[in-house]
Amino acid sequence: MKRWLAAGLLVLLAGAAQAAEPNRAPAGLTWQGDFSQGGLVTGEAEPGILIKLNERIVPVRNGRFVFGFGRDEPASVALTVTRDGAKGELVMLRIAPQKYDIQRIDGLPPAQVTPPPAVLERIKRENEMIAAxxxxxxxxxxxxxxWIWPAKGPVSGVYGSQRILNGEPRTPHYGLDIAAPVGSPVVAPAAGEVVLAEKDIYFTGGTILIDHGMGINSAYSHLQTLTVKVGQRVKQGEQIGTVGATGRATGPHxxxxxxxxxxxxxxxxxxxKE
Ligand SMILES: [Zn+2]
Incomplete structure (x- = not known):
């Protein structure tokens, strides 16, 4: 009995060390992926099924779907599956929490922490363009x-860090920062279509956005040069630009x-995983 308990405890501990607990897919769906804060899940749905996650309709095309979880996703989120308009089945998904760093950067010029009023209109316009x-x-x-790495170099900033600039809490950092010398190649980590290519955005400098389909998009900031245009289709591994330190960047990355x-x-x- 004691031995059985100890074995059970070991299994429990091993389970707790996993990135995410498995969530069983409701009838009509299969899925695979990462049920963690910041994680991505892809799956297949039988015809006639409507999926909603947190009240957002999850697009289904050719029987496939994708969704993801935010930095501060709650431990339990509602997914509903409705078949041909019948009463929906509600599933509560368990989402594994992540730990985030706190990153303090002091001594920044005040204009970098709080943009001067003269550029607020520009920032608003740029934010609207990116959001669209x-x-x-x-x-x-x-x-x-x-996915493959879009650049080679050491990771100098991770997803989710809480940033405190000159002592003032700011929005968390959502990017993965890869440090590399100015001019190093940046490649598309997955194929897609370029939907934004701007040389000079206030915060992010040279900026590219790639649409990978069904709401999945990726962004590349602080680029020195852009070698693709809006509307252009890119393959995985194809160069899209070069590393720079444009926009609000403390160094090339x-x-x-x-x-x-x-x-x-x-x-x-x-x-x-490496
Ligand atoms: Zn960054």
Whole structure:
């Protein structure tokens, strides 16, 4: 009996060390992925099924779907599955919490922490342009092919860090920062279509946004040069630009972000484990 208990405890401990607990898919769905804050899940649905996650309709195309979880996703989120208009089945998904760093940066010029009033209109316009690009829900399914690193270099900033700039708490950092010299190649980590290519955005400098389909998009910031245009289709591994320190950057690096619509995902969780 004692031995059985000890074995059970070991199994429990092993389970707790996993990134995410498995969530059983409701009838009509199969899925695979990462039920963690910042994680991405892909799946297949039988015809006639409508999926909602947190009240948002999850697009289903050719029987496939994708969704993701934000940095501060609650431990339990509601997913409803409705078949041909019948009463929906509610499933509560368990989402594994993540620990986030606190990153203090002091001694920044005050204008970098709080932008001067003269640029507020510009920032608003740029934010609207980026938000509109992220709302696209195209039929592409390039996110299914998996991901590679968009640049080579050490990780200098991770997803989710709480930033305190000159003592003032700011929005968390949603990117994966990869430090590399100015001019180093930046490649598309998955295929897709370029939906934004701007040389000079106030915060992010040279900026590219790629649509990978069904609400999955990725962003590349602080680029020195852009070698693609809006509307251009890119393959996985194809160069899109070079690393720089443009916009509000403290040194040359690539800031890489991945989103499901406006939900911020953790790019590092998409990459193959090393
Ligand atoms: Zn960054």
């Amino acid at each position: 690009a992220r709302q696209r829900s195209s039929a592409m399914q390039d996110f299914l092919q998996g 690539l800031d890489w972000r991945v989103n499901w619509f406006d939900v911020r995902l953790d790019p590092q969780r998409l990459l193959p």
